[in-house]
Amino acid sequence: MNGRAQGDTEPPDDYLEAAIQRLLTEHNAIAEQGLTVTRRDHSLVVCGEVESAQRREEILRLVLERFPNLPVTVDIGLIRTEAPSTVEELR
Amino acid sequence: MIRIAAVGDVHMDRDVLGRFRPALEELPDRADVLLLAGDLTRHGTEEEARCVATEFGNLGVPVVAVLGNHDHHRDEVPQVIRALETAGIVVLEGTNLVLDCGGVRLGVAGAKGFGGGFAGRCASEFGEPEMKAFIRTTQAIADQLGEALREMDCDVRVALTHYAPVPDTLAGEPLEIYPFLGSYLLGQAIDSAPTELALHGHAHAGSERGSTPGGVRVRNVAHPVIKQAYSVFHLYPPYAGTGARVSAAGETGSS
Ligand SMILES: [Fe+2]
Ligand SMILES: [Fe+2]
Numbered sequence: 001m002n003g004r005a006q007g008d009t010e011p012p013d014d015y016l017e018a019a020i021q022r023l024l025t026e027h028n029a030i031a032e033q034g035l036t037v038t039r040r041d042h043s044l045v046v047c048g049e050v051e052s053a054q055r056r057e058e059i060l061r062l063v064l065e066r067f068p069n070l071p072v073t074v075d076i077g078l079i080r081t082e083a084p085s086t087v088e089e090l091r
Numbered sequence: 092m093i094r095i096a097a098v099g100d101v102h103m104d105r106d107v108l109g110r111f112r113p114a115l116e117e118l119p120d121r122a123d124v125l126l127l128a129g130d131l132t133r134h135g136t137e138e139e140a141r142c143v144a145t146e147f148g149n150l151g152v153p154v155v156a157v158l159g160n161h162d163h164h165r166d167e168v169p170q171v172i173r174a175l176e177t178a179g180i181v182v183l184e185g186t187n188l189v190l191d192c193g194g195v196r197l198g199v200a201g202a203k204g205f206g207g208g209f210a211g212r213c214a215s216e217f218g219e220p221e222m223k224a225f226i227r228t229t230q231a232i233a234d235q236l237g238e239a240l241r242e243m244d245c246d247v248r249v250a251l252t253h254y255a256p257v258p259d260t261l262a263g264e265p266l267e268i269y270p271f272l273g274s275y276l277l278g279q280a281i282d283s284a285p286t287e288l289a290l291h292g293h294a295h296a297g298s299e300r301g302s303t304p305g306g307v308r309v310r311n312v313a314h315p316v317i318k319q320a321y322s323v324f325h326l327y328p329p330y331a332g333t334g335a336r337v338s339a340a341g342e343t344g345s346s
Contacts, residue, residue, distance in 0.1 A: 034295025
């Protein structure tokens, strides 16, 4: 699911990338270290996979709340939890 | 043949409860043991550890775990361990456990590990106290892991860590953060014993397969990497460490 916020578009700089990266890790409601924040022309894309739909929603909500004037795309998937269909044979 | 199921980085909290359970119910038919490679919780709270216990406890196969950095975040490690142990999950911290798997003695040595980087691009025990403390922490954990691997009297040795022992399984992660993802000291510890397989997590954007300089197969079983409830590995004889207890010098002796 994607979320997108448009405002007066200041191009994202390196400090902003760092700020988002740290927010995702250090904010108590998120605590995700495995997400990547990348610059695409004039927006930031937050990519990765999380363990629940609630976490994805929370990330989207928080990024939009903290950076209301920034075009941010959140492209985060839910990690599958099926039993494995194959086994790795180590001989 | 020994069947090992493994997953790391499940980052449990209430919102994840029940997601793994259907696949876990199949474990007794698929594996002899389940190994959990750290980051079991989201912030390392006792309540989250109880979620891990609910999801991964009482499975019908032994469950052996190491903790990860997330499990340390709240400084509630003793409470976290107690909650896991209540559900029968064994937590290894520089320690080991030998299990009987249909007559084959499977030895698991586990430690969280820590960072520092990899040969040629690693931090050194030099300079500020914080820098020295960083590397000493990794060295101490690696020493315990090596000792825990060597001292086991078993047929098959498996090393379980959270941090990566080799850079191979980090492929996909930014190079700049490799020193925060693992240390060659862990790989060296694994190579100090006839280890069959080394499992780790932590590198969510890494890749599945690699090996140590000594030829031990390494697998990154972080949940975002394997993209399934757990991976299963089948190990076949002849096992590298059959019947051998290993001295600190790395030579095999009879036991
Ligand atoms: Fe993790
Ligand atoms: Fe981790």
